[in-house]
Each structure stands twice: as C-alpha cells, then as structure tokens.
Amino acid sequence: MAELAGKVAVITGGGTGIGRGIALVMAREGATVICTDISPGHAEETAAAVRAAGGRAEVLAQDVTKWDSCREVADKVLSAHGKIDILVTNAGVSKSVPITDLDEAEWDRVHNVNIKGVFFSCKSVIPHMISRRYGKIVTIASMVGKEGIPLFSHYCASKFAVIGLTQSLAKELAPHNINVNAVCPGVVRTPLWDPLLQQLSANKGISEAEAWGEFVSGIPFARPQEPQDIGEAVAFLASDRARNITAESANVSGGQFNW
Numbered sequence: 483m484a485e486l487a488g489k490v491a492v493i494t495g496g497g498t499g500i501g502r503g504i505a506l507v508m509a510r511e512g513a514t515v516i517c518t519d520i521s522p523g524h525a526e527e528t529a530a531a532v533r534a535a536g537g538r539a540e541v542l543a544q545d546v547t548k549w550d551s552c553r554e555v556a557d558k559v560l561s562a563h564g565k566i567d568i569l570v571t572n573a574g575v576s577k578s579v580p581i582t583d584l585d586e587a588e589w590d591r592v593h594n595v596n597i598k599g600v601f602f603s604c605k606s607v608i609p610h611m612i613s614r615r616y617g618k619i620v621t622i623a624s625m626v627g628k629e630g631i632p633l634f635s636h637y638c639a640s641k642f643a644v645i646g647l648t649q650s651l652a653k654e655l656a657p658h659n660i661n662v663n664a665v666c667p668g669v670v671r672t673p674l675w676d677p678l679l680q681q682l683s684a685n686k687g688i689s690e691a692e693a694w695g696e697f698v699s700g701i702p703f704a705r706p707q708e709p710q711d712i713g714e715a716v717a718f719l720a721s722d723r724a725r726n727i728t729a730e731s732a733n734v735s736g737g738q739f740n741w
Contacts, residue, residue, distance in 0.1 A: 503709020508570075593640050607619075671708075
C-alpha cells in the first residue's frame with residue numbers, strides 16, 4: 483500500500499518547481515494533495531500533472547503573507563475533507579542582492595514569504611492537529627539556512643529562521659504527537675534559477691554558465707538535485723515511518739552539505 487494512502491496534504495507554493503515535485507511524489511504515495519499558490523494557474527498545471535499520473539489533487543489560491551488567506555485555506559480544506567494530516571510549507575522567494583544594494587522593501591518581501599508565510603501556514607493548521615493528536619509538518623528550508631553565502635544575505639537569514647522555527651515548533655508540539663521537520667535542498671534547477679543566474683552574472687561580472695558552474699562544482703555527485711528528490715525526502719518525513727524523527731533538518735544536497 484502507498485504509505486500516504488488516505489492522507490490529506492496541503493502544499494504551499496505547489497504551482498512550480500520544488501512544490502510540483504513534492505506534489506507528484508506525495509500523490510504517488512497515495513495522498514490527496516491540496517496545491518496552493520499565489521498564482522492558481524500554476525497550481526492547476528501541477529494538479530493536472532498529478533491527475534495525469536493517477537493521483538488526486540485540488541487547487542486553492544493562497545497568499546502566505548496574509549493571515550486571512552492562510553486561515554481561509556485551512557478552513558476550506560477542513561470543510562471539504564474533515565482533516566489535514568500533512569502541511570508542507572514550500573512557498574518561497576529569493577534574489578541575489580549585494581548588501582550595499584539591499585533595501586528594506588526587498589528584505590521585507592523575502593521575509594514576508596519565507597518566514598512569516600511559514601508561521602502563518604503552520605499557525606492555521608496546528609490547532610486542528612493538536613485536537614486530533616496527529617500531524618506532520620515539513621518546512622522547506624535550504625542548505626544556506628545552515629551556512630550563509632555571499633549576495634543572498636536576506637534569503638540566508640530567512641532560511642536560518644525557518645530552521646529555528648522548525649526546531650521550536652517540533653519541541654512544543656511533540657507532546658501532541660505532531661512531527662515537525664525541515665528539508666534543506668541544495669542546488670535544485672527550477673525556474674527560480676533563471677532570474678537568479680541573471681542577477682549573479684551581473685553582480686559577479688561572470689557569465690550565467692559560470693555562475694551555475696560555481697554552484698554545481700561543489701556537489702560531490704557533480705549534478706544538481708531534481709524537484710522529485712526533495713519530494714522523496716518530504717514524503718518520507720510525512721509518513722508514519724518517520725514517527726520518531728522530529729526537529730531535524732534533512733539535507734538533500736548531493737553531499738554538498740553534511741551537517
């Protein structure tokens with residue numbers, strides 16, 4: 483039997499990239515996936531891919547930076563399905579900016595999505611999970627949430643915060659039988675990288691190919707990760723096989739980071 487059979491999973495930022503990979507793997511493992519995105523059209527494409535593969539998927543619009551939007555998503559899922567077993571907080575944004583050019587608006591944009599959005603999404607489902615004495619929360623952090631890199635100071639800070647929030651929630655919610663873990667992707671080639679490589683090229687005065695090569699060269703396997711790789715880790719942590727794993731930050735980086 484698929485190990486997530488009968489489970490209801492909400493995946494924020496499920497419209498593209500890593501979110502789509504997570505949705506496809508979790509649906510393959512039997513979960514009904516609720517793909518949320520600020521761009522519902524992208525989420526519809528993910529849902530169509532899930533259904534084409536024989537899975538079950540639904541779509542809801544969500545702006546994770548708005549509490550009312552997060553609460554509304556939780557209410558709609560509970561009304562339709564009666565439960566939320568799994569939450570994956572995947573929605574995120576990034577940009578390469580030298581610290582001398584980083585302004586308050588850009589700092590706030592990244593933190594509003596990457597950490598406030600995780601807080602709002604978790605807060606919207608935790609009371610329900612506590613009442614059921616069951617829940618799996620998987621946050622998507624990053625390897626740069628463990629070691630900062632140049633030109634991404636605001637992004638790194640936001641992902642460090644995600645790991646800290648994950649650890650705190652895990653210890654607070656363990657008495658309620660709720661697991662909370664983070665997955666830390668390495669270099670995952672998704673559409674998010676297209677503008678990032680342009681920015682890095684301009685900031686460093688190198689070509690986009692050279693910028694990409696700098697990231698990939700540090701991976702022992704000498705290859706980037708795929709969205710499905712992140713999905714496999716998330717699906718495991720969301721399963722009951724991982725019932726004694728909580729407060730962890732699991733790397734999926736091809737060996738680039740090992741702590």
